[in-house]
Amino acid sequence: MTADARHWNHVLIGAWERLHRFGANERALGLLQAVWPQPDPAQWSRASLGQRDACLFALHEALFGGRLQTTAACPACGERLESQLRVADLCGEPPRELPQPPAPQRLEYRDYRIEYRLPDSDDLRHLPPARGGEDALDAAVAALLRRCVLSAQRRGRELDADAPLPPALVERLCERMAQDDPLADLQLAVQCPACAHQWSAAFDIGAYLWEELDDWVQDLLSQVHALARHYAWSERDILDLSPVRRRFYLDLVQA
Ligand SMILES: [Zn+2]
Known part of the structure; x- marks a missing residue:
């Protein structure tokens, strides 16, 4: 050998x-x-x-x-x-080279202007312990955004770092992060050959x-x-x- x-x-x-x-x-x-x-x-x-x-x-x-x-x-x-x-x-x-941390991104949504970065493994270390259920998912998303949103402005005024963002903005931000980093949450479209049920895994x-x-x-x-x-x-x-x-x-x- x-x-x-x-x-x-x-x-x-x-x-x-x-x-x-x-x-x-x-x-x-x-x-x-x-x-x-x-x-x-x-x-x-x-x-x-x-x-x-x-x-x-x-x-x-x-x-x-x-x-x-x-x-x-x-x-x-x-x-x-x-x-x-x-x-x-x-x-x-x-990838041919080792990754460099990605540059911050900007999202404009209605009156809001958000600067954010993509979630990394260090952010996962700081998530609240998983408990399951819808509330736990919301808590995890909120914890992730507290770390990944670098600045949030509304009509040009800086928002308090702890101020909750409106749900529609949070949803938009999560969509953008998924688009920016498609492998981060890889979902496969599956169809059952026996009953034709379709789902995402x-x-x-x-x-x-x-x-x-x-x-x-x-x-x-x-x-x-x-x-x-x-x-x-x-x-x-x-x-x-x-x-x-x-x-x-x-x-x-x-x-
Ligand atoms: Zn089936």
Whole structure:
């Protein structure tokens, strides 16, 4: 196995071990920092959520290929659907460079002029704990806007930072943020082949990639376990075998 492949085995297993106890947001950031380290790790948390997810799609493509297998149950009839998605269809060309924090944007709506920035992973860290329900969603949106609205003016007068914005403006602002950063909340249009029910399903590349990584690491460590038990080789020696040689010995052990 090449030194490069060995290096990546250790990087990915190390990231899996370190990030296991964290939630989805920290896992996504930790994986990106492990694979594409930034001098200042906070640079990853200041990328917009869509920029971050484009990098997670690129990472999935590099590690596990450009096809994603998803399963869902139809909410109307319960039919189980399997579909295959392609990274290229979901997010186009993978980013060639590490993202720079996006520039602030402006929205004019009726008497209001709003300066805002796109939500990032650091904003997600500061959301109130999820409780579910409509109220919780409104509270999360309000908390997000308190951080992402940089200034709000009405008829040229600056509004108090804590002053609530009218619901129609909040709605318009959320739409604009979604347009500016389409990967941030990726929704897939799904139609059930059994009953033709149509719905929109969120796709979270961070969670998807973590599950793939989790399966891959667990499989690799199970191979280490089987070979170490039989040959008493060290974990490092077994991980440094090429996949073909590892499989060869495993077949002998399990024959
Ligand atoms: Zn159905």
